[in-house]
Amino acid sequence: MECAVVIHTEEEFDWNGGFNRFNDNVSHHTQFTTTVKQLLDIGAKVTLALDYAFINSPQGRQAIEELVGLASPNIEFASHLHPWVTPPYSESDSEGNVDEYHSFAGNLARDLEFDKLKTLTDAIEALTHHAPTTYLAGRYGIGENTYEILHALGYKTDISPSAFSDFTSMGGPDFSSTTNGHYVKQGIEVFPHNSAFLSVVGPLANYLNKKPELFTRIQSSTPLKLLSKIARVKKLRFSPEGVPIYELKRIYSRLQQTGHQHLILSLHSSSLKSGLTPYSTGNTAADIGESTVEIMTWLLNNNKVIPSLVSEFSRLEKANND
Numbered sequence: 001m002e003c004a005v006v007i008h009t010e011e012e013f014d015w016n017g018g019f020n021r022f023n024d025n026v027s028h029h030t031q032f033t034t035t036v037k038q039l040l041d042i043g044a045k046v047t048l049a050l051d052y053a054f055i056n057s058p059q060g061r062q063a064i065e066e067l068v069g070l071a072s073p074n075i076e077f078a079s080h081l082h083p084w085v086t087p088p089y090s091e092s093d094s095e096g097n098v099d100e101y102h103s104f105a106g107n108l109a110r111d112l113e114f115d116k117l118k119t120l121t122d123a124i125e126a127l128t129h130h131a132p133t134t135y136l137a138g139r140y141g142i143g144e145n146t147y148e149i150l151h152a153l154g155y156k157t158d159i160s161p162s163a164f165s166d167f168t169s170m171g172g173p174d175f176s177s178t179t180n181g182h183y184v185k186q187g188i189e190v191f192p193h194n195s196a197f198l199s200v201v202g203p204l205a206n207y208l209n210k211k212p213e214l215f216t217r218i219q220s221s222t223p224l225k226l227l228s229k230i231a232r233v234k235k236l237r238f239s240p241e242g243v244p245i246y247e248l249k250r251i252y253s254r255l256q257q258t259g260h261q262h263l264i265l266s267l268h269s270s271s272l273k274s275g276l277t278p279y280s281t282g283n284t285a286a287d288i289g290e291s292t293v294e295i296m297t298w299l300l301n302n303n304k305v306i307p308s309l310v311s312e313f314s315r316l317e318k319a320n321n322d
Helices: 030-039 058-069 108-128 148-154 203-208 213-219 224-230 246-258 285-304 310-321
Strands: 002-009 048-049 076-083 135-138 184-185 189-190 196-200 232-238 262-268
Touching: 002 030, 002 076, 002 285, 002 310, 030 058, 030 285, 048 058, 048 135, 048 184, 058 076, 058 108, 076 108, 076 310, 108 148, 148 189, 196 203, 196 246, 203 213, 203 246, 213 224, 246 262, 246 285, 262 285
Parallel strands: 002 048, 002 262, 048 076, 076 135
Antiparallel strands: 184 189, 196 232
């Protein structure tokens, strides 16, 4: 089993305060580079999904230039499109505000989505001297034109889908029936962000992870909801943000039991500094960085997990199929 750490490397903004092109501050660059270096020191590999506001800020550029200077083969620079802070800004109003529907890049007109991703792609290549081949849509917001655009811009891999998640209430995509499994769409290798259903009833958890449609049925039935509560069914993302170490270990074990081959341990760069995300209130920001290093140390030392970049998933998947 291969495991990549994916850091959503982005600006700071109020997650409940709407979307504005001018919310582009970056003050967590020191905590960010410290955590990346700690991960490299334990032998992990890190995919940095960079957004435009982060790399366009002096602090963000400083952080990335420092990591580029390490000349490490264990860092991948991917792209992370937050459309509201990426030019051209034709969807924003005169004050820079963007409505929630258009915060999902996949909801933009095809040419605007293309232009924004090309702007970001070119900026990443100019800063890192590497053209990104892995994509992560901000808010997991892929749309009907995304894969054609990715192919046109030379991308190979997408990690935008979030397993078992439904964003339709916000105008986003529905991944409620998307499992953790790899698939190919329009020539692009897709590896969803990992989540898992857990339960004290092991066979039920395994079934839900393979057939998530059952969970949708459970949610619409009062008797089934009661039974699921008795069985302690819950869905958790494979992330140190709001998920304790012991639960991360349970997620790993459940994904291993269901035959999953590619792990994505994900977090947001801004969660590494207190008060910048809902996950980093109080002292929990330090805990998130420490938890990321701790769970990766456990995975690498005790479970025969192979460190990987997301871009290497495709190569390994192809080799397994040959």
